[in-house]
Amino acid sequence: MSRSYYIAGNWKMHNTRAQSAELAQALVTELKDGKHKYLVAPTFSSIETVSAIVEGTNIRLGAQNCAAEEQGAHTGEVSVLQLKDLGVQTIILGHSERRHTYKEDDVLINKKVKLALKHGFEVILCIGELLEEREAGKVEEVCERQTVKGLEGVDASDLGNVVIAYEPVWAIGTGKTATPEDAEVVHAFVRKVIACLYGDNAASKMIIQYGGSVKADNAAQLMAMENIDGALVGGASLKVDTFVPIAKFKS
Numbered sequence: 001m002s003r004s005y006y007i008a009g010n011w012k013m014h015n016t017r018a019q020s021a022e023l024a025q026a027l028v029t030e031l032k033d034g035k036h037k038y039l040v041a042p043t044f045s046s047i048e049t050v051s052a053i054v055e056g057t058n059i060r061l062g063a064q065n066c067a068a069e070e071q072g073a074h075t076g077e078v079s080v081l082q083l084k085d086l087g088v089q090t091i092i093l094g095h096s097e098r099r100h101t102y103k104e105d106d107v108l109i110n111k112k113v114k115l116a117l118k119h120g121f122e123v124i125l126c127i128g129e130l131l132e133e134r135e136a137g138k139v140e141e142v143c144e145r146q147t148v149k150g151l152e153g154v155d156a157s158d159l160g161n162v163v164i165a166y167e168p169v170w171a172i173g174t175g176k177t178a179t180p181e182d183a184e185v186v187h188a189f190v191r192k193v194i195a196c197l198y199g200d201n202a203a204s205k206m207i208i209q210y211g212g213s214v215k216a217d218n219a220a221q222l223m224a225m226e227n228i229d230g231a232l233v234g235g236a237s238l239k240v241d242t243f244v245p246i247a248k249f250k251s
């Protein structure tokens with residue numbers, strides 16, 4: 001298996017520019033010898049500041065969302081052209097907070113995915129079920145739908161720029177992590193969905209991150225599972241002391 005681990009920090013709506021700069025600077029120092037692939041996704045207003053700090057390092061620069069259109073009359077939105085201008089390399093799309101709090105549906109997310117890929121970005125497509133969907137036995141149905149619809153119309157040649165993040169909504173920010181075994185079942189299933197869409201070879205190369213209360217003390221067990229290729233970290237990505245041990249977990 002040739003997949004490498006990919007550890008990403010989603011800073012969500014936290015940190016001023018000064019706080020973001022301090023965190024980014026410390027991560028550049030701490031992770032410079034890190035063995036895995038890394039990313040930080042600051043809030044929009046801190047992207048330019050962080051861009052100057054991570055440029056040329058082994059830490060990629062991410063955004064947490066983008067508009068579905070390139071430009072125009074879209075008050076409050078940020079375009080892929082503007083993100084490119086800031087040095088953003090990766091865009092997180094379909095995060096559960098976008099899906100559930102801001103009511104983004106699969107059609108809108110798919111439009112964003114295709115636009116971001118067209119402009120050469122890497123996309124982290126987030127999928128994951130609500131607690132009531134899990135309790136109703138709908139985990140596979142939800143994850144399959146979000147994966148298939150999120151990637152609808154995406155050409156196989158663009159798949160190298162796609163990462164999936166499985167983030168069960170009930171595990172986000174709650175301190176309740178999925179057990180490595182439970183997460184592995186879903187990751188293996190999602191890889192099968194990718195295989196049905198694009199073939200076994202593409203599926204075996206797809207990076208599938210886990211997200212939802214990842215901490216230093218559960219990261220290694222999660223990533224020891226065959227189909228878990230990294231982590232998308234929220235709360236624990238906001239402090240050097242909590243993110244670095246995850247980023248440098250021992251495989």
Ligand code: 13P
Pocket residue numbers: 010095167171172173174175211212213214232233234235236
């Ligand atoms: P937490 O790590 O805070 O649970 O957040 C996960 C997440 O939503 C990352 O995108």
